[in-house]
Amino acid sequence: MTKLTTKKIVVTAILSSLSLITFLIENLFPPLFIPGAKMGLSNIFVLLAILLTDFTCSLSVLLIKVILGSIFGGSLSSLMYSLPAGLTSFLFQYFMINLFYKKFSLISICVASAILHNIVQCVVYAFVTNAISLVYLPYLSTIGVVSGLIVGFSTFLLIKILPQRILYQI
Amino acid sequence: MNDKIHKIKHEKPFKIFDLIIYIVIEVLILSFFIFFLPKKNKSYGITATYNGNKIFYYDNIKDTLTFYDLKIFTYDLTESNDKFLLRLDFVEGFNLIEIDKKTDSIQITDSNCHGKDCMHTVKNAPIICIPHGLVIKSETLSKPPQPSIG
Numbered sequence: 001m002t003k004l005t006t007k008k009i010v011v012t013a014i015l016s017s018l019s020l021i022t023f024l025i026e027n028l029f030p031p032l033f034i035p036g037a038k039m040g041l042s043n044i045f046v047l048l049a050i051l052l053t054d055f056t057c058s059l060s061v062l063l064i065k066v067i068l069g070s071i072f073g074g075s076l077s078s079l080m081y082s083l084p085a086g087l088t089s090f091l092f093q094y095f096m097i098n099l100f101y102k103k104f105s106l107i108s109i110c111v112a113s114a115i116l117h118n119i120v121q122c123v124v125y126a127f128v129t130n131a132i133s134l135v136y137l138p139y140l141s142t143i144g145v146v147s148g149l150i151v152g153f154s155t156f157l158l159i160k161i162l163p164q165r166i167l168y169q170i
Numbered sequence: 171m172n173d174k175i176h177k178i179k180h181e182k183p184f185k186i187f188d189l190i191i192y193i194v195i196e197v198l199i200l201s202f203f204i205f206f207l208p209k210k211n212k213s214y215g216i217t218a219t220y221n222g223n224k225i226f227y228y229d230n231i232k233d234t235l236t237f238y239d240l241k242i243f244t245y246d247l248t249e250s251n252d253k254f255l256l257r258l259d260f261v262e263g264f265n266l267i268e269i270d271k272k273t274d275s276i277q278i279t280d281s282n283c284h285g286k287d288c289m290h291t292v293k294n295a296p297i298i299c300i301p302h303g304l305v306i307k308s309e310t311l312s313k314p315p316q317p318s319i320g
Contacts, residue, residue: 108188
């Protein structure tokens with residue numbers, strides 16, 4: 001088990017705050033064409049946490065973003081579908097990156113996890129509202145491909161641009 | 171040194187195995203469009219529920235609105251030749267609904283819910299306002315349900 005160093009705690013705190021701020025700013029904008037559709041730019045920092053830190057720290061970044069984001073965003077009811085969706089896509093990303101990072105690129109893993117996030121969100125939404133209707137699934141999945149590509153490319157470029165001495169010392 | 175970071179720093183954005191993921195995603199999305207795209211069903215009415223309780227029924231053929239369970243909400247109705255403008259007031263807030271008599275379409279034009287997701291719904295899909303517990307969907311009924319007394 002990796003040690004919880006001061007550096008890791010600081011990095012986790014910084015990534016959590018950046019993720020939370022991005023999440024809250026995104027919340028201010030209306031949904032993209034259909035209810036629940038967002039770009040998901042806050043996931044850039046969750047992905048960075050998965051790459052730079054360990055499981056506990058990266059999970060903390062996700063939970064802080066989702067829970068505090070719902071509280072500060074004023075919509076606690078959104079927690080019931082953003083938390084399971086966030087956890088599912090996080091676990092998928094974490095295991096894909098740690099087991100298959102030699103075979104699959106970061107961007108494709110991001111796209112797949114974005115689609116998974118939207119599928120889980122839609123299924124939970126259908127159960128909660130008793131609508132038993134997944135009519136938003138085709139549209140959310142399509143938007144998920146775009147948002148996954150944006151998040152994946154952004155994280156990829158960040159890793160490329162950030163100096164080695166910063167990335168390798170964490 | 172972090173192996174993953176080192177690898178990502180020195181590699182291209184795409185790999186050959188990514189094709190597997192993209193093909194699976196494409197097949198998934200196509201199947202979603204085939205099976206889950208909302209179809210225009212032959213509807214004779216629209217039912218609205220609040221926290222599971224039926225509150226109004228709109229009859230497409232007769233262009234009439236019937237209200238139920240008036241203890242749990244209040245409403246304000248304005249009728250014109252071609253539209254109904256209905257304001258529903260709940261404990262949680264209000265929703266302003268517009269029903270077009272000619273096209274039998276229904277939409278929420280204003281609400282004080284957080285996010286206002288109910289104002290941006292896909293055509294033919296149920297309209298759902300989660301913060302207010304309001305669900306509006308098409309019903310195919312042979313005759314409208316009878317209103318409750320009291």
